[in-house]
Amino acid sequence: MYLNVLTQCIPAPLFEGMWRHPEDQSALGYRSLDYWVNMAQQLESACIDALFFADIHGVYDVYQDSPAPSIQHSVQVPAIDPVLVIPAAAAATRNLGFAVSYSTSYHAPYQCARLFSSLDHLTGGRIGWNIVTSDLRLAVGTGLAEQCPHDERYDRADEYLDLVVRLWEDSWEAGAVRHDAASDTFADPARVHRVDHAGRWYRMSAPHQCEPSPQRTPVLYQAGSSDRGLTFAARHAELVFVALSGFRQGRERVEDLRDRARRQGRDPEGLRILQGMCLILGEDAAQARARAEEYERFSSRGGLTAKWCGWTGLDLASYPAEAPLSDLPAGQMRSVTDFLRQAGAGRELTVGDLREHVATPRRPNPHARLMLFGTPEQVADRMEMWLERTKIDGFNLMPCPPTLGTRDLCELLVPELQRRGLARKSYDTAERTLRERYFGSGVTRYVRAAENNGGNRHGG
Ligand SMILES: Cc1cc2nc3c(=O)[nH]c(=O)nc-3n(C[C@H](O)[C@H](O)[C@H](O)COP(=O)(O)O)c2cc1C
Known part of the structure; x- marks a missing residue:
């Protein structure tokens, strides 16, 4: 199974108030490179597939019609830009993948293409992009974007995706980079092409600014849950984050997603589906109970x-x-x-x-929605049930409290999963890129829906 860990460059990601836990280090750590480098190394030592950074722009200001409550209680604020953390964490690791949310609503496609090519170069092909269209209510005051109806945001994102993928895949031919000192030719201009585009939302006529990176297109993640969001995911995404509320609904949702991919002419089994779950873990039942009490106390x-x-x-x-x-x-x-x-x-x-x-924080229990709670054995049992009953491919885990929870995930849960043959014990050195990690050695390139004939997703 695939294991991602979800975080955000804020105090106590996902768990409002948990920065107050006496042993949590996220309140100061979120803005220091040491914290992120240590976390990345810890996750790599447990052979986690990827560290995923969520990100938003703006400060929630709905409650009391003011940003004050969010600022007081640290609700996704203060927040630094996770993109800057990734190259440092990549320099201190060799195999861990990194994925980051980046919005199609706030950044021009050209800028996005250059950023992810840069990250793919600097991480040696270990980067994924979680494509978000963003909640624009948040951004209204920031001047970053205008309000735009929900489904139209996805229509615009479709055009955006087609454009950035063309920059990554079509602009620089293989072999365009020559490094031919004798003829003073760094790259062959005949093999570098402009991407010409005049669409409903975007115009462009320029070659891509970066030479091809190891994966060219980053691994594409998506987490939409609306009908329009699911269609978007089925068309573009290689990896989908889901928040399934139970086994039966989950199984239907997983089948629906694969079916949507099939209808887009993609191989449904070429989609990796990861269930997001909070994780509250204890070495034994007593410690798990203590962690649950802390969660209720500090939330x-x-x-x-x-x-x-x-x-x-x-x-x-x-x-x-x-x-x-x-x-x-x-x-x-x-x-x-x-x-x-x-x-x-x-x-x-x-x-x-x-x-x-x-x-009121939800009381942790082994059957709580979107939560894994208990000893390593109990949590591993539950994970096995999720895998069998819903046919997901893995998990996107959110450890609580962040610092201790990440350590326990690596030191307690992963060994239990490894004992059961459910988690990898070492990285496969033949899998050099993040895409190969998910789809197998040799599968380095993204394949657009239109390039498939309904069969071999990564063929050719
Ligand atoms: C695991 C997960 C991570 C997400 N991360 C982000 C994020 O970092 N930034 C963001 O703006 N939205 C994020 N979202 C929100 C989704 O991208 C999407 O906007 C939301 O689920 C609503 O989708 P819908 O409009 O298709 O219903 C995340 C959702 C999930 C389930």
């Missing part, structure tokens, strides 16, 4: 509320606590209200109930 109620409001766009502070839930716009929160209705046993639910639910 920030204000931080959880500010994040929820930012994600849904709904300011829970703007309604009286006794207002019935039916006063709120439906839509974004159907699953939460369904959940509360079940728990509320028929009583009329209020905004106060919702606020309490949102601010």
Whole structure:
């Protein structure tokens, strides 16, 4: 199975308030190279496939109609740019892959192509790009982008992808770089082509600025969950992050994704699907319980509320606590209200109930949604069930608390998975690039959907 670890260059990624854990180092570490280099080396010693950096632009300001709660409780702020961390972490490792979120809404395609070619060169072919179209509400005040309807963002991203892939794949022919000192020819201009494009959103007429990197196109990751997002993933992505809520729904979602890929003319088995899960681990049952208690103690109620409001766009502070839930716009929160209705046993639910639910960390238990909790044996059992029942290819793990959780993932969980033959014990030296790690030795190049005839995804 494939194992990625998800992080972000912020204090206590994903777990608002956990930076307060006395042994957590992320509050200072997130802005130091030593912290990231150590983490990368630790993950490499456990043969993890890739370290994945999430990233957003802007500060959540929906709750209390202000950025203040996010700033106070550190809700994805302060945040440094993860792209700058990657070359340093790559220099200190040889095999670990790196992937990073980068938005099609904030950066021109030409700039994106150059950045990822640079990262692919500097990491020796170990880079992946998590393609995000971004929540533009966040960015309105930053001046980075205008509001744009959700599905149109994906239409624009389709054009963006076609363009950057042409820069990576078509601009510089193989053999264009000559290094011929006698004829003063670094590269042969006849083999370097302009990419000419005049589309609905983008125009370009220029050759790519970088010579071909080991993978040319970075490994393409995607994490959309809407219908439009899934179609986008099926068309472009090689690796998809999912957040499956259970086995049955998960199996259907996995089959649906592979089916969508098939309809795009791609080999459905050429898609790697990774389930995102929080990980709260203890060496034994008592330590797991202690970690769960710490999680409940240090989670920030204000931080959880500010994040929820930012994600849904709904300011829970703007309604009286006794207002019935039916006063709120439906839509974004159907699953939460369904959940509360079940728990509320028929009583009329209020905004106060919702606020309490949102601010309360979910109690860790072995069956909690999107969470792996327990001893290494219990967690490995659960992972095996996920693999068997949903046919995912692996996991994108989010250790909690970040510093201790990452250490325990490497020192406790991975050895258990290795004992069961589920995790690699060493990197395969024949797999030189991140793409080869996921798809096998020799598979170095990205293949566009249009290049497939429905069969051999990486053929030719
Ligand atoms: C594991 C995972 C990681 C994600 N990382 C980011 C990220 O770093 N930056 C971002 O803007 N969105 C991120 N997202 C959000 C998705 O890219 C996407 O915008 C969101 O799931 C909504 O998709 P949809 O609009 O297709 O429903 C992530 C989602 C998941 C499940």
